[in-house]
Amino acid sequence: MLKVNKLTKVFLSADNKVSAVKDVSMDVPDGVFSTIVGKSGSGKSTLLSLLGALDKPTSGSIEVGGEDVTRMGDSKLIKYRRDKIGFIFQNYNLIPNLTALENVTLPMEFAGIKKEERIKRAESLLKQVGLDLAKQNRKPGRLSGGEQQRVAIARALANKPKLILADEPTGNLDSATGKIIIDLLKDLARTENTTIVAVTHDEGIAKQAKITFTLKDGRLV
Numbered sequence: 001m002l003k004v005n006k007l008t009k010v011f012l013s014a015d016n017k018v019s020a021v022k023d024v025s026m027d028v029p030d031g032v033f034s035t036i037v038g039k040s041g042s043g044k045s046t047l048l049s050l051l052g053a054l055d056k057p058t059s060g061s062i063e064v065g066g067e068d069v070t071r072m073g074d075s076k077l078i079k080y081r082r083d084k085i086g087f088i089f090q091n092y093n094l095i096p097n098l099t100a101l102e103n104v105t106l107p108m109e110f111a112g113i114k115k116e117e118r119i120k121r122a123e124s125l126l127k128q129v130g131l132d133l134a135k136q137n138r139k140p141g142r143l144s145g146g147e148q149q150r151v152a153i154a155r156a157l158a159n160k161p162k163l164i165l166a167d168e169p170t171g172n173l174d175s176a177t178g179k180i181i182i183d184l185l186k187d188l189a190r191t192e193n194t195t196i197v198a199v200t201h202d203e204g205i206a207k208q209a210k211i212t213f214t215l216k217d218g219r220l221v
């Protein structure tokens with residue numbers, strides 16, 4: 001269960017103050033596919049970064065499986081991000097000098113999984129998201145945006161996370177590939193009891209979610 005309580009994030013700069021997330025409380029039970037929708041600038045990516053412990057909230061708390069993420073020390077946070085969370089970034093964040101396959105094996109290496117097993121799993125994940133063997137050995141710079149997105153999705157699934165946070169996971173995909181990705185995420189929710197929170201602009205995807213959260217100017221409406 002993901003439990004968010006009165007989460008607020010204020011960005012401060014010398015002459016400016018932006019409240020990107022305001023007093024957001026939300027619950028997502030285990031194994032539920034949920035979506036976050038809202039206009040550009042409404043705080044979706046900021047909220048997702050807070051949930052993934054990539055950024056610290058100004059106030060409020062986030063509980064995952066009964067543990068308060070906002071109170072974890074650094075070494076615990078590293079493990080939390082590595083083992084519990086699969087994060088699919090809006091801009092992919094792939095490592096440019098590693099191949100697609102290496103981008104997917106890397107989190108497994110950090111988690112101490114043996115080399116043969118890492119490669120086998122990475123190949124299978126990349127195949128699932130529709131990236132053939134030749135492309136698996138290319139670096140991100142030689143892949144299209146949609147292909148990079150698929151690598152990012154495979155990487156997020158590498159360590160079998162309990163919680164997948166996805167920022168526009170199908171934003172750059174044609175509708176057929178987008179459907180494959182959403183079906184894959186929904187399947188994970190059902191078969192592995194994985195909790196999914198996906199930001200989307202796509203109403204068709206939002207409709208398939210069990211819960212949809214709508215953000216407006218940083219607040220849930």
Ligand SMILES: Nc1ncnc2c1ncn2[C@@H]1O[C@H](COP(=O)(O)OP(=O)(O)OP(=O)(O)O)[C@@H](O)[C@H]1O
Pocket residue numbers: 011012018019020038039040041042043044045046047090
């Ligand atoms: N690091 C930052 N420093 C200052 N302001 C920020 C920062 N990150 C985001 N913001 C501001 O917070 C607000 C919410 O931004 P956010 O990226 O969360 O929106 P979004 O809903 O993901 O938008 P989009 O649909 O365009 O991706 C915006 O006003 C944005 O300018």
Ligand SMILES: [Mg+2]
Pocket residue numbers: 044045046090167
């Ligand atoms: Mg965003």
